[in-house]
Amino acid sequence: MSTTATAFEMKSVSKAFRFFSLEDISLTLEPGQVMGLVGPNGAGKSTSIRLLMGLLTPDAGEIRLLGKAMPQQQPAAKADVGFVSDDMRLLQHATLQWHMDFMANIYPGWDAAYAALLLKRFGLKAAQPVKGLSTGEQAKALLLLALARRPRLLVLDEPTSGLDPVARHELLTEFMDVLRDDARSILFSSHNTVDVERISDRLCFIDRGRVVANDDTGAFLERWRRVQLRLPADAPAWTQPEIVHCERDGSLATLTVDGFSDDWLARLAAPVQAVQRMSLEEIFVATVMHSREGRPS
Numbered sequence: 001m002s003t004t005a006t007a008f009e010m011k012s013v014s015k016a017f018r019f020f021s022l023e024d025i026s027l028t029l030e031p032g033q034v035m036g037l038v039g040p041n042g043a044g045k046s047t048s049i050r051l052l053m054g055l056l057t058p059d060a061g062e063i064r065l066l067g068k069a070m071p072q073q074q075p076a077a078k079a080d081v082g083f084v085s086d087d088m089r090l091l092q093h094a095t096l097q098w099h100m101d102f103m104a105n106i107y108p109g110w111d112a113a114y115a116a117l118l119l120k121r122f123g124l125k126a127a128q129p130v131k132g133l134s135t136g137e138q139a140k141a142l143l144l145l146a147l148a149r150r151p152r153l154l155v156l157d158e159p160t161s162g163l164d165p166v167a168r169h170e171l172l173t174e175f176m177d178v179l180r181d182d183a184r185s186i187l188f189s190s191h192n193t194v195d196v197e198r199i200s201d202r203l204c205f206i207d208r209g210r211v212v213a214n215d216d217t218g219a220f221l222e223r224w225r226r227v228q229l230r231l232p233a234d235a236p237a238w239t240q241p242e243i244v245h246c247e248r249d250g251s252l253a254t255l256t257v258d259g260f261s262d263d264w265l266a267r268l269a270a271p272v273q274a275v276q277r278m279s280l281e282e283i284f285v286a287t288v289m290h291s292r293e294g295r296p297s
């Protein structure tokens with residue numbers, strides 16, 4: 001297996017259900033990178049992940065997971081991919097130790113010392129039957145089982161939902177540790193833009209089955225600004241393509257800008273009062289609202 005293959009590639013992938021379609025999804029993740037997949041409820045995040053994992057067959061397009069064509073070569077690709085989604089369940093009457101022994105038997109890469117370390121860090125007891133674990137503890141147990149396999153790619157569908165802030169922090173720290181080995185990669189979906197901002201090298205915003213932003217996280221955050229200006233109340237509307245939204249309150253105008261630079265601001269030649277960076281959450285909302293303008297719902 002080539003170690004230089006991309007972690008995954010989706011090229012012009014489409015999938016239609018009766019009431020929803022995923023259209024023309026193209027995404028690439030390089031080895032050693034983390035991608036955060038963000039979208040509102042029903043946007044198509046889980047569907048994209050299921051296509052990537054070979055659990056669904058696309059109507060059109062190409063998918064490669066660790067260089068393997070999906071879904072045709074799913075068995076070969078799966079050995080090196082750790083996948084956790086929120087519809088996975090552990091065997092309720094078995095202990096966590098039983099699950100760890102089971103994984104150790106199946107996966108030659110199982111790292112027992114790392115599993116023991118994660119048990120401590122996540123505050124889990126190996127001897128405890130799964131049915132006695134809380135929802136958050138079961139989520140942590142599933143993640144432990146995926147992480148201790150030391151897969152080349154981790155695919156996690158909403159890994160931090162149901163976890164308290166401390167557990168979320170521990171988990172994200174763990175993800176960053178995984179990436180110290182720069183051949184490993186992570187794709188995770190989340191509603192939590194703070195998590196995504198913290199650990200993602202790349203981000204993908206998805207809405208109503210389409211990718212509405214796909215970029216390097218740092219460059220993306222750099223492009224967006226809120227700019228406040230004083231203008232005569234009857235000044236004409238701005239027409240620059242970088243202005244995604246403009247709110248007027250008397251003589252005060254607040255612009256949401258995608259494509260900000262100092263040169264751009266200088267060309268605007270306007271009496272600027274303030275320039276503010278935007279959080280990923282604010283950018284996410286602005287991107288989704290902007291992409292919905294003129295698109296049928």
Ligand SMILES: Nc1ncnc2c1ncn2[C@@H]1O[C@H](COP(=O)(O)OP(=O)(O)OP(=O)(O)O)[C@@H](O)[C@H]1O
Nearest residue numbers: 017018019020039040041042043044045046047048
């Ligand atoms: N097997 C299926 N058959 C028919 N429709 C489906 C199927 N799987 C998903 N869908 C539909 O596809 C749409 C997208 O669902 P998906 O689970 O991918 O969204 P999501 O972005 O993960 O949402 P959430 O954040 O709410 O989990 C939904 O409207 C869902 O009803």
